[in-house]
Amino acid sequence: MDYGLSEVIIAIAIIVIVGFCAYFFLGSTPTVTGGGNTGRVTGKVEKKDKENKETKERGSGEDGKDNKPKVKILWGSQTGTAEDFSNTLNNELKALGIQSESIDMEEFEDSYDLTEGGTFVLVAATYGEGEPTDNAKRLFDWLEEESDESALSKVDFTVFGLGNKTYDQYNSAGRFLDTRIAALGGNRFYPHGEGDDDSNLEEEWMLWKRELLPALCSKFSLPYNPAAESAKLTRKTKLQYYPSFDNSKLNPHPLVKSETLTTTSRVYTQQQPFFAEVISHNQLHSDTSDRSCFHVEFKIPTPTPISLQFAPGDHLGIFPENAESLVQAMENRFGGKEEFDKVASLFPLGKAGKAIWGPTRIRDAFRFLLDLTTPPRKSALAVLANYTKDEDQKRRLQILASTDEKELPESERYENWVRGTSRRGMVDIIQYFNTCEIPLDYFIEILQPLAPRYYSISSSRSLEPDRVSVTLVVVSFDIADRTRVHDGVCSGFMGILNSERSRRNGGWRIGHKIPIFLRKNPNFKLPKDPSVPVIMIGPGTGLAPFRGFILERKVFKEKNKDKPVGEMLLFFGCRNSKHDFLYEQQLRDCEKEGVVEVKVAFSREEGVEKQYVQDKLREESQRVWEMMDKKKGHIYICGDANKMAPDVRKELVRLVQKEGGKTEKEAEEYVAKMVSDGRFATDVWH
Numbered sequence: 001m002d003y004g005l006s007e008v009i010i011a012i013a014i015i016v017i018v019g020f021c022a023y024f025f026l027g028s029t030p031t032v033t034g035g036g037n038t039g040r041v042t043g044k045v046e047k048k049d050k051e052n053k054e055t056k057e058r059g060s061g062e063d064g065k066d067n068k069p070k071v072k073i074l075w076g077s078q079t080g081t082a083e084d085f086s087n088t089l090n091n092e093l094k095a096l097g098i099q100s101e102s103i104d105m106e107e108f109e110d111s112y113d114l115t116e117g118g119t120f121v122l123v124a125a126t127y128g129e130g131e132p133t134d135n136a137k138r139l140f141d142w143l144e145e146e147s148d149e150s151a152l153s154k155v156d157f158t159v160f161g162l163g164n165k166t167y168d169q170y171n172s173a174g175r176f177l178d179t180r181i182a183a184l185g186g187n188r189f190y191p192h193g194e195g196d197d198d199s200n201l202e203e204e205w206m207l208w209k210r211e212l213l214p215a216l217c218s219k220f221s222l223p224y225n226p227a228a229e230s231a232k233l234t235r236k237t238k239l240q241y242y243p244s245f246d247n248s249k250l251n252p253h254p255l256v257k258s259e260t261l262t263t264t265s266r267v268y269t270q271q272q273p274f275f276a277e278v279i280s281h282n283q284l285h286s287d288t289s290d291r292s293c294f295h296v297e298f299k300i301p302t303p304t305p306i307s308l309q310f311a312p313g314d315h316l317g318i319f320p321e322n323a324e325s326l327v328q329a330m331e332n333r334f335g336g337k338e339e340f341d342k343v344a345s346l347f348p349l350g351k352a353g354k355a356i357w358g359p360t361r362i363r364d365a366f367r368f369l370l371d372l373t374t375p376p377r378k379s380a381l382a383v384l385a386n387y388t389k390d391e392d393q394k395r396r397l398q399i400l401a402s403t404d405e406k407e408l409p410e411s412e413r414y415e416n417w418v419r420g421t422s423r424r425g426m427v428d429i430i431q432y433f434n435t436c437e438i439p440l441d442y443f444i445e446i447l448q449p450l451a452p453r454y455y456s457i458s459s460s461r462s463l464e465p466d467r468v469s470v471t472l473v474v475v476s477f478d479i480a481d482r483t484r485v486h487d488g489v490c491s492g493f494m495g496i497l498n499s500e501r502s503r504r505n506g507g508w509r510i511g512h513k514i515p516i517f518l519r520k521n522p523n524f525k526l527p528k529d530p531s532v533p534v535i536m537i538g539p540g541t542g543l544a545p546f547r548g549f550i551l552e553r554k555v556f557k558e559k560n561k562d563k564p565v566g567e568m569l570l571f572f573g574c575r576n577s578k579h580d581f582l583y584e585q586q587l588r589d590c591e592k593e594g595v596v597e598v599k600v601a602f603s604r605e606e607g608v609e610k611q612y613v614q615d616k617l618r619e620e621s622q623r624v625w626e627m628m629d630k631k632k633g634h635i636y637i638c639g640d641a642n643k644m645a646p647d648v649r650k651e652l653v654r655l656v657q658k659e660g661g662k663t664e665k666e667a668e669e670y671v672a673k674m675v676s677d678g679r680f681a682t683d684v685w686h
Helices: 005-026 038-058 081-095 134-145 172-183 201-209 212-219 226-233 324-333 336-340 362-368 378-386 391-400 414-418 426-432 440-446 489-495 500-504 540-559 584-592 613-619 621-630 644-660 664-676
Strands: 071-076 100-104 118-127 155-163 193-196 237-241 274-283 293-299 315-318 343-348 357-361 453-456 467-473 476-478 485-487 513-519 534-537 568-574 597-602 634-640 680-685
Touching (some): 071 081, 081 118, 081 155, 134 172, 193 201, 201 212, 201 378, 324 336, 336 362, 378 426, 453 489, 453 540, 467 540, 485 489, 534 621, 540 568, 540 634, 568 621, 613 621, 613 644, 621 644, 644 664, 664 680
Parallel strands (some): 118 155, 534 634
Antiparallel strands (some): 274 513, 315 453, 315 513, 343 357
């Protein structure tokens, strides 16, 4: 078809106009066709898209108002307590009309940036010997490295720290955040608070935030309505049932990912544990002992993935199972077999994303995922009170959940009746308050997750590269009123692994495999120089990491006969040589080989005066001082944090005074210097 000149001119004009419009509206956004910068440019575009998406989800509403959070609650948590506190505060603020968001500190620079300013509430737990929790390390590293003293001048903040006073570095993570943010120009709008897990942590948290809520309302010019505290009953999760789910597609354990059981090249973490076969399970106490202690070995792949390459002193995380009797009690309480056979997933409310857990049977959730035996928090008791029919039971739950329990006798108050030596778990509470008719889905919500238990690794990869071992004592005692025997969740489960009872109750699941993962303990390691002497103090299962230390040095000594190996002095304590002398033969063999010298304190040995490890230290004070001072040796303490570790430290201070001719203050400073130099390390627990 022929076109005239006018038609051609019109067509050219249209092309020019379209091109101009495209340039005007699209700007200078590049068209990526390949080359070295493709990934970088695409990354920027994707980041912008993500920001736009977040703006739609969290930003401006239809009325054009800015809905971004006015308060960001940042949490650093190792066991879930700080996270739970933060989520509760988030719900309370929303009920008061304050836009807020609870954010994992691990999302630093992804979901939040302190330098942009705003109002922040930081809830931070201290882990180990004064360290930040794993999820807070990136934020802490940035704060330490930042040098601009006005970097956080736009930040209004307050901090609540969670700690335990039996540790030397009490609440150091929270104190660091408080002082460091202020040093970088931050404005502390509300006083710094602290809670002690050895006392009543939750009550101290409740008292601290009692004035925080009205302070934040005042900050944002909002009226404070105390009735909004009913936010404690705000739902946070939804239980989604699957009536026609194909049960053949269920994993044998809720923590199993599709590839976990078959892949050995992946990264194993707490979120994605390795399912390890139990290959050895030996009783370490004699038949005459009234207690049980087991040496348990797990098979690990060789070559070993980096995420499972442990060193002596590291910890092994083990996911336990609740006792079948407890799961059965909950089944009887909440709908019976039909209800517990149902398949469901638990989803967070108000957040798009994947399930917290599931799909799995309700029964398996109670067995593997939900904590039935840890004393519940006051906030959980407040929820139970709301569903309790009997007025006397309701009132008692309300008092237990409050910060004022004066009308209850001291023996019936939260600290004694729920916590303390009573140790009533949620399974005991819900049975006791038998008129509580809380729905199953809400009961599941207020239960804490069944957390992994950590054990010092008691083996050496240098000697046995295809296995990792732990040494665990079985915890068992009567709870108050002797209504049931409380077995430690993990030690009780592991203690019956190799028994008919375990197999009958469904133990040895998934081919005799149990979910484990590695937790590094970088501050509790042998000296890099094998010629440096070490002094090890570990009564009971505190011996566990030192067994690994000794075996590591033993292998080095055998392979390097021409190299000097530092002397090893072990102070071990037990009750009786015939009952609970752990690894006695192996330790004596290592003594004969010149690897270690063992000093044992027996506290209940017939015909022998009662002794503890600090008494043995006193007997060897001159030699210990020479190893500490002249030879620059390292000292390690492992075991009980409440009494043993403080008593041993005091004895070491007295030893430095006596043998070093120092005053008490000088001796304290000497020991503190050893700690700061990395020559004195502790690994203790409650």
